[in-house]
Amino acid sequence: MTSKSAVRATGLAKHYGAGGSRVTALAGVDVAFRHGELTAIMGPSGSGKSTLLHCVAGLDEPDEGQVWIGDTELTGLRDDALTRLRRDRVGFVFQAYNLLPALTALENITLPFDLAGRKPDPDVLRKVVEAVDLQDRLHHRPSQLSGGQQQRVACARALVTRPEVVFADEPTGALDSATAAELLGFLRRSVDELGQAVVLVTHEPSVAAHADRVLFLKDGRLVDEISAPTSGSVLERMKSMERTASRC
Numbered sequence: 001m002t003s004k005s006a007v008r009a010t011g012l013a014k015h016y017g018a019g020g021s022r023v024t025a026l027a028g029v030d031v032a033f034r035h036g037e038l039t040a041i042m043g044p045s046g047s048g049k050s051t052l053l054h055c056v057a058g059l060d061e062p063d064e065g066q067v068w069i070g071d072t073e074l075t076g077l078r079d080d081a082l083t084r085l086r087r088d089r090v091g092f093v094f095q096a097y098n099l100l101p102a103l104t105a106l107e108n109i110t111l112p113f114d115l116a117g118r119k120p121d122p123d124v125l126r127k128v129v130e131a132v133d134l135q136d137r138l139h140h141r142p143s144q145l146s147g148g149q150q151q152r153v154a155c156a157r158a159l160v161t162r163p164e165v166v167f168a169d170e171p172t173g174a175l176d177s178a179t180a181a182e183l184l185g186f187l188r189r190s191v192d193e194l195g196q197a198v199v200l201v202t203h204e205p206s207v208a209a210h211a212d213r214v215l216f217l218k219d220g221r222l223v224d225e226i227s228a229p230t231s232g233s234v235l236e237r238m239k240s241m242e243r244t245a246s247r248c
């Protein structure tokens with residue numbers, strides 16, 4: 001593992017609405033995600049997990065604070081530069097696989113290159129396709145694939161550009177536990193073997209247990225962190241957060 005940050009953010013704050021209906025989604029978050037590290041973000045519903053992910057990924061703009069992807073500061077980038085940065089240097093995997101139904105698996109995987117008017121490196125493409133075990137499904141359309149296979153296509157698409165970081169929002173939410181474990185094993189290998197930075201949001205202790213560290217958000221703040229988590233240690237920490245909340 002190296003200590004270079006793939007992504008760094010300081011003082012992130014984000015509010016929604018105004019007046020009496022104003023909601024603070026992030027209340028001053030400092031965070032860094034490193035290459036060769038899988039980070040899980042957990043916290044109660046409404047604690048700001050998705051907002052944090054969207055702000056550090058350049059999908060949403062914080063009201064305050066700064067974000068860097070590698071050496072590039074996101075805040076203040078013009079729209080076209082931000083679009084290019086998201087396409088070339090960030091990978092996304094969402095719970096809904098977000099594949100284009102009219103394209104084959106292979107066309108979905110290589111979409112970021114087509115959008116950029118470039119060709120994928122055939123070696124990288126082959127390795128990614130093999131790693132997600134999709135060799136014999138490449139010419140199928142999403143409707144002809146199982147949920148797990150569709151999510152593997154989404155992962156391959158996120159990784160094929162060799163992005164600085166892959167962000168995954170509840171990537172296993174729609175998968176059964178065996179398929180989820182396979183997908184997590186794949187993300188884990190991309191971290192260990194390719195030095196990929198992966199950041200995933202999850203509610204599941206068993207998913208967070210695949211991470212190198214787990215960050216806990218509450219009321220828009222980072223309140224706790226565990227290294228080398230297990231399902232048991234994550235569950236215990238979640239329970240103790242609930243106990244603290246019920247005493248307040």
Ligand SMILES: Nc1ncnc2c1ncn2[C@@H]1O[C@H](COP(=O)(O)OP(=O)(O)OP(=O)(O)O)[C@@H](O)[C@H]1O
Nearest residue numbers: 016017023024025044045046047048049050051052
């Ligand atoms: N577009 C929006 N407009 C208004 N309020 C929003 C919007 N997006 C999020 N919020 C509010 O901001 C807070 C944080 O939401 P966020 O989705 O980041 O939480 P979360 O931890 O990801 O929740 P969950 O686990 O339920 O997905 C919540 O109170 C939510 O209602």
